[in-house]
Amino acid sequence: METARVAWAASPKGTPAMLMRDRLQDLFVDDDFVGWFPVDGRRGVSPARLALVSVLQYAENLTDRQAARAVACRIDWKYALGMELTEPGFDHSVLSEFRDRLTEGDRADRLLAVMVDRLAEAGLVRARGRQRTDSTHVLAAVRRLSRVELVAETMRAALEALAKLDEVWLAGVMPAEWAERYGRSARHERQPSGAAAVRQYVEQVGADGIALLQAVYGPTAPAGGPGVAAVEVLRQVLVQQYWYDESGQLRWREAKLSRARKSREGTARRRSSTTAADDAEPARVPWSSVEVVSPHDPQARFSHKPGKVEWVGYKDHQTETCDEGRPNVIVHVVTTPAPEQDVGVVDAIHTALVGQRMAPVEHLLDSGYVTPETVHRALIAYGITIVGPVRQDPRAVERPGFAKEDFHVDWQTETVTCPQGTVSPQWKPTVADGRPRLSVLFRRADCRACTVRQQCTGNVDGKGRHLLLLPEPLQEIQSRVRAQQQTPEWKRRYALRAGCEATVSETVHAHGLRHCRYRGLAKTHVQHVLIAAGTNIIRLAQHRPDPRRRPRSRLQQIFRMND
Known part of the structure; x- marks a missing residue:
């Protein structure tokens, strides 16, 4: 083939696209995308070719126009795609249409699974090995809005959407x-100044929003009005940002408070002598898991890492292989709203890996993913051993002394023996954080007479020591892992997880993971999957099957000659 001869003559060492073609032949075939396109009508561009172009596009962090231009002009891309030198490319809009198809159902995940299957067939990935997972924050493709800007901009977006639906009806209402008031985008510099003027303005915007919703749901409204997405977002924002007082007056909700400030204000209210009405909790903005922060991406959410970063957007979880002698391949990607906790995705990751026959024997995770519950479920349901630190007892950190692990638990008699030999009464079942627990309360007289009571972590003057135990299998896991994670052997075993940080850095700086190109959770997930697939292409090109052929530095060469 002329394309192969010219490509290797132009690039004797090859490029990532060329090396991928030689090692995997056809990474994607049209049969992998059966059902994605209609069978009648004019023949379109091969879906396998579009998939490979999309992966190469994100491997090099290109725009749609740049990727389409590369297909038409670059010899190494033509070689990777199996094209003749004289074969023309296609319009860049085809790539956007292909991504829209990827957003449907689990198609994006299936595309990555097909790539992993091809790598497994080539012997570059193996099941039942080691894998590691880490997450990073992703910024939504929207401007950060204040609450005043939010309500005004949401109102403007709803009016713009209704104008496209039926501008004659909208002009009449x-x-x-x-x-x-809503002709231009809402910005801080265009808002009134002064607290009283701002409150009057936002209450006027709220009244306008209520009037618009009443018109949309009225008898004369166009049929599709209530189904307009921007109208539903307006309804949610009005519910979240406003409330009606007892007199029926529309009121602006108070800003939400931090936990520390809420605790301080709650203590102050309890100490005050105000009436019950004055002491009532004011209506506040809901927490970030449900709060809409931008009408242009209503699925984006606010979140923060204490003392580190705060952002509006999403979170990306990448799972990669880490077996010696093989390339580190990203085998699974999960995209979640920003406030969702890491521990909540562990089960979904394991379910997906088992479904594509890529479940590991050992899964290395950081503390955000690890609880006794996740360790137990992973082993029982999936046969996966989680290696990661369990959170230490917070009370032991705040007030050093006897921790829960220093007490002996007798599961047969349902009692606990303290380090001084005192046996507790039988424990009682209880519920904490919505989960079953076992409540152990030592007798007050026993603790009061104890000579080392001040060393007993969590002890309160005048009361006996109180412990909360997990159910037996979970408590045993917690105690065992807390002891193991202090040993040098466990730390050496866990050190392999640190490679996740390099993967996050690579995908962020080389492939643009940090910033969303698109809006909405589904399209953002497609971006994350294509970035993962593109990263795999680069790593495949960098992989050296024989470590002895790895390039040496000048210093290593000197020591090699001396040997």
Whole structure:
């Protein structure tokens, strides 16, 4: 083939695209995408070719126009795609249409699974090995809005959407002053100044929003009005940002408070002598898991890592292999709203890996993913051993002394013996954080007479020591892992997880993971999957099957000659 001869003459060492073609032949075939396209009509571009172009596009962090231009002009891409030198490319809009198809169902995950299967067939990935997972924050492709900007911009977005639906109807129900108030995007510098003026403005915006919703759900509204996405977002924002007082007056909700501030204000209210009405909790903005922060991406959420970073957007979880002698391949990707906790995705990751026959024997995770519950379920349900630190007893950290692990638990008699030999009464079942627990309360007289009571972590003057135990298998896991993670052997075994940080850095700096190109959870997930697949292409090109052929530095060469 002329393309192969010219490509290798131009690049004797090969490029990632060329090396991928030689090692895997056809990474994707059209049969992998059966059912994605209609069978009648004019023949379109091969879906296998579009998939490979999309992966190469994210491997080099290109735009759609740049990727389409590379297909038409670059010899190494033509070689990877199996194209003749004279074969033309396609319009860049085809790539956007292909990504829209990827957002449907689990198609994006299936595309990555097909790639992993091809790598497994080539012997580059093996099941029942070691894998590691880490997460990083991803910024949504929207501007950060204040609460005042949010309500005004949401109102403007709803009006723009309704104008496209039926501008004649909208002109008949919209007051003339709305055109001035919502004609331009809401920005801080365009808002009134002063607390009183701002409150009057936002209450006016809220009243306008209520009036618009009443018109949309009224008898004269167009049939599709209530189904407009921007209208539903307006309804949610009004519910979250406003409330009606007892007199029926629309009121602006108070800003949500941090936990520390809420604790301080709650203590102050309890100490005050105000009436019950004055002491009532004011209506506040909901927490970030449900709060809409931008009408242009209503699925994006606010989150923060204490003392590190705060952002509006999503979170990306990448799972990669880490077996010696093989390339580190990203085998699974999960995209979640920003506030969702890491521990909540562990079961979904294991289910997906088992489904594609890529479940590991050992899964290395950081403390955000690891609880006794996840360790137990992974082993029982999937046969996966989780290696990661279990959170230490927070009370032992705050007040050093006897921790829960220093007490002996007798599961047969349902009692606990303290380090001084005192036996507790039988424990009682209870519920903490929505999960079953065992409540152990020592007798007050026994603890009061104890000579080392001040060393007993969590002891409160005048009361006996109180412990909360997990159910037996979970408590045994917690105690065992807490002891193991202090040993040098466990730390050496866990050190392999640190490679996740390099993967996060690579995908962020080389492939643009940190910033969303698109809006919405589904399209953002497609971006994350294509970045993972593109990263695999680069790592495949960098992999040296024989470590003895690995390039040496000048210093290593000197020592080699001396040997």
